[in-house]
Amino acid sequence: MSYLDKITSPTLLLDEKICRANLKMMADKAQRHRMELVPHFKTAQSRLIGSWAKEYGIKEITTSSVKMTKYLLGDGWENIHIAFPFNPREVEKLDELASSQSISVQLINTETTKHLASTLSNPVGFFIEIDAGYGRTGVDSRDYSKIQEILDIAKNTPNLNFKGFYLHPGHTYYGNIPAIYEETREALGRLKKEFKPQFPHLVTRTGDTPGCAVVEDFGDIDQLGPGNFVFFDLMQAYLGSCAKSDIAVAMAVPVVDIKKDRKEILVHGGGVHFAKDVLQNEDGSMNFGELVYLKDDGWEIPNDGSHLKKISQEHGLLKASDELLGRVKVGDLIGILPVHSCMTADCMGEYLTLDGNWVDHAEGPKN
Amino acid sequence: MSYLDKITSPTLLLDEKICRANLKMMADKAQRHRMELVPHFKTAQSRLIGSWAKEYGIKEITTSSVKMTKYLLGDGWENIHIAFPFNPREVEKLDELASSQSISVQLINTETTKHLASTLSNPVGFFIEIDAGYGRTGVDSRDYSKIQEILDIAKNTPNLNFKGFYLHPGHTYYGNIPAIYEETREALGRLKKEFKPQFPHLVTRTGDTPGCAVVEDFGDIDQLGPGNFVFFDLMQAYLGSCAKSDIAVAMAVPVVDIKKDRKEILVHGGGVHFAKDVLQNEDGSMNFGELVYLKDDGWEIPNDGSHLKKISQEHGLLKASDELLGRVKVGDLIGILPVHSCMTADCMGEYLTLDGNWVDHAEGPKN
Known part of the structure; x- marks a missing residue:
């Protein structure tokens, strides 16, 4: 499994x-x-x-x-x-x-x-x-x-x-x-x-x-x-401290709706999960985290611009690439690289490894 | 007590x-x-x-x-x-x-x-x-x-x-x-x-x-x-939904340092406590929460511009009025009205009433 x-x-x-x-x-x-x-x-x-x-x-x-x-x-x-x-x-x-x-x-x-x-x-x-x-x-x-x-x-x-x-x-x-x-x-x-x-x-x-x-x-x-x-995290990657492939944590979030016409995907994952640290894209828009595709042995970083453009308490709204829109359906999981991993980990209070084991955090589990 | x-x-x-x-x-x-x-x-x-x-x-x-x-x-x-x-x-x-x-x-x-x-x-x-x-x-x-x-x-x-x-x-x-x-x-x-x-x-x-x-x-x-x-919270007060005196929650934070020359006070209270929602003051500076003076039966709202101007994971830095600088010393508690009470409550996971009783929250206590 x-x-x-x-x-x-x-x-x-x-x-x-x-x-x-x-x-x-x-x-x-x-x-x-x-x-x-x-x-x-x-x-x-x-x-x-x-x-x-x-x-x-x-x-x-x-x-x-x-x-x-x-x-x-x-x-x-x-x-x-x-x-x-x-x-x-x-x-x-x-x-x-x-x-x-x-x-x-x-x-x-x-x-x-x-x-x-x-x-x-x-x-x-x-x-x-x-x-x-x-x-x-x-x-x-x-x-x-x-x-x-x-x-x-x-x-x-x-x-x-x-x-x-x-x-x-x-x-x-x-x-x-x-x-x-x-x-x-x-x-x-x-x-x-x-x-x-x-x-x-x-x-x-x-x-x-x-x-x-x-x-x-x-x-x-x-x-x-x-x-x-x-x-590490996205903030560090954009500062040049690491590559995105050095980021050791990603949030798995369930897809709850897909709007193909607007190229948007709605996920369960918001401010209470990620915290609200944010990066600004080159065009001035907001970036609360970036897409990765989850696989059994890790994640694949597409670098196609798909990112969380808006979050509220529990909602996350992704700007989705055509590839992403073509690959996922409602009920699937996608991964999001966090902007600020310290705050995200503090919100979540535990980790799941790729072997399916839970790892402790001082705050204790969110779910 | x-x-x-x-x-x-x-x-x-x-x-x-x-x-x-x-x-x-x-x-x-x-x-x-x-x-x-x-x-x-x-x-x-x-x-x-x-x-x-x-x-x-x-x-x-x-x-x-x-x-x-x-x-x-x-x-x-x-x-x-x-x-x-x-x-x-x-x-x-x-x-x-x-x-x-x-x-x-x-x-x-x-x-x-x-x-x-x-x-x-x-x-x-x-x-x-x-x-x-x-x-x-x-x-x-x-x-x-x-x-x-x-x-x-x-x-x-x-x-x-x-x-x-x-x-x-x-x-x-x-x-x-x-x-x-x-x-x-x-x-x-x-x-x-x-x-x-x-x-x-x-x-x-x-x-x-x-x-x-x-x-x-x-x-x-x-x-x-x-x-x-x-x-309610500060965001609502500035939107006109309520008066500041209608805000039912305030964070009590310990004063850990006072810099009179810079008119700054450092408190224990940061992003893991307040979350990172922020308001912008009229002069473009940031406002992560506003000062109240804590009393045995509630709090007094001075409205003298003292506010959290900067927060990191655990640190909060206040811009302090002369009155505040004159009234507090290291080790005292001051109160901060939160910008976004939903997120702050979710971070803290419990409340303390003015009678000294703990009130439950789904997330469970932070401390």
């Missing part, structure tokens, strides 16, 4: 071979640069995929919430880093996690550092997050006095251990990658030089998928932390 | 008083027009909120998936209508639901009608969905031959019972509401006249929140089916 026979409603397919090739590619790249790969697991959010990652030498991972960390506990990770400016209301939950697992958090201000210092009963590591220059979060890389203030609080707190500097250059998604990485190398290199005398073991970490995919000069940065590369 | 003391991470608050007032307002409006209100429960997706709806005379509800229907089963609804072009791969699940609950589905083509006719072992009602003119789904209102074909299949099938015509004018969100409702009245009135001789008990239903909120002439339409009005 094919995995396709199991599917009655929108289902996120995972091609294990592609996913493993992506893990291996990035692990090889880190090794080539004598860096450690600490992938961000906000994309996969899966214990099984974590076990695959270990086969490629990955020993530590990153999450973006206390909750996600709790889900990934107990799998023997040497450390789990929560890469989000720590929310002081979660200090009790953190303390509990830290009683059984090596955990690090991200700090960007003295208020939260003081709160942790006065509350924790278990040891927790921390990175100071450095503002990458696009203003989402982090301390300015030249604000040594603020950095020193945070470090001084930690110095007097046995349970708060400084690990290094973390810089996420998320603006590579729309900026000039070589220029951004020049700034990243400069900022992290300078901070290392400045604070290494006080903290000889500090490490520096950076990593976003577009940058880690194409950059070959990481200077003296110690660790890479990309997340999305585990699956 | 205030409900606020329970909150450590993003939490969707529900003000029961506002929600009940919204239910009553729409039930009163339907009664005034001698119409039946059959609300779409894709917004609330909640059994408890369903029980509130019953107190205002609501006897039937609508869902947008088989899965949502399954969740709402067993609460004594006279009928549950699945307002999505039926997906033939789910016929077995439907048949099972129909063994214990009066169910109706939506049909728009002969393929699915035939499939249901040949498969169902339990009686199921159906509406024919009429294309409202914005091309998402449905049969053209003048395509009598296609409508007759569907009806002819059903006529010979004791388990497939025609109930009437359903038209969802979703383009009221960006079109001229009076003109759209003139077309809606005309189309449904004409179809009723045409098919009533064959089906004397057929009913017509329409309903989207912007239209149902402001239109006062529904012609001979029998039923109203809006969904979003149960909570």
Whole structure:
């Protein structure tokens, strides 16, 4: 029986071979640069995929919430880093996690550092997050006095251990990658030089998928932390981080209506399945995902312009090529490559492999 | 203890008083027009909120998936209508639901009608969905031959019972509401006249929140089916369907950093909590939600321009007024009115009332 026979409603397919090739590619790249790969697991959010990652030498991972960390506990990770400016209301939950697992958090201000210092009963590591220059979060890389203030609080707190500097250059998604990485190398290199005398073991970490995919000069940065590369997606393909054939997930959606005259196909699959990230086609129209033909051993990418042009809560409307209109009928399944795989996986809460096995995700199944 | 003391991470608050007032307002409006209100429960997706709806005379509800229907089963609804072009791969699940609950589905083509006719072992009602003119789904209102074909299949099938015509004018969100409702009245009135001789008990239903909120002439339409009005949201407020004070849900988010110089506040609350629906401010900037101040008995709407200007998976960055910057500190909670409450509720999977009680949602808790 094919995995396709199991599917009655929108289902996120995972091609294990592609996913493993992506893990291996990035692990090889880190090794080539004598860096450690600490992938961000906000994309996969899966214990099984974590076990695959270990086969490629990955020993530590990153999450973006206390909750996600709790889900990934107990799998023997040497450390789990929560890469989000720590929310002081979660200090009790953190303390509990830290009683059984090596955990690090991200700090960007003295208020939260003081709160942790006065509350924790278990040891927790921390990175100071450095503002990458696009203003989402982090301390300015030249604000040594603020950095020193945070470090001084930690110095007097046995349970708060400084690990290094973390810089996420998320603006590579729309900026000039070589220029951004020049700034990243400069900022992290300078901070290392400045604070290494006080903290000889500090490490520096950076990593976003577009940058880690194409950059070959990481200077003296110690660790890479990309997340999305585990699956990739259409956004990454259009940025040049991957080929469409490197995308490891596709949504299987049932065809519910066909309008040949309008060259449109209506599927069950909308915003609650894909999330609402969107690309713009060259002609200005919207692209919420692109067609693939599902086969027993994977999917075929036609590249004929068939794409989701409109979605609502549960509906998806495809602009369909003549080939697609000729090949499918109501009740068939087609595949859609997602625009942003992290958000799509979070919506769906599980994966189905091409062997017909369900793979876990922190959110739990949608269906 | 205030409900606020329970909150450590993003939490969707529900003000029961506002929600009940919204239910009553729409039930009163339907009664005034001698119409039946059959609300779409894709917004609330909640059994408890369903029980509130019953107190205002609501006897039937609508869902947008088989899965949502399954969740709402067993609460004594006279009928549950699945307002999505039926997906033939789910016929077995439907048949099972129909063994214990009066169910109706939506049909728009002969393929699915035939499939249901040949498969169902339990009686199921159906509406024919009429294309409202914005091309998402449905049969053209003048395509009598296609409508007759569907009806002819059903006529010979004791388990497939025609109930009437359903038209969802979703383009009221960006079109001229009076003109759209003139077309809606005309189309449904004409179809009723045409098919009533064959089906004397057929009913017509329409309903989207912007239209149902402001239109006062529904012609001979029998039923109203809006969904979003149960909570409303910022999109509806800006469309003029409600006041901001009618919005029944707000996300409580923890403040994790404050940048006074940039007039920005960073909160834990991003795309996985709010979804990514967005409004555009008058100056062209983005608005992913607006600030409210949380109090023990509800929230206060400052209307001072403080809003979420940027979100990523877990981060939310607010443009903050001087008042906001003066009032909050790291670790505090602030409230955010959502842009699109249906999607936000679906992301969060539960609600917290101002009495500190958790309210169920079909998706189940996020935290």
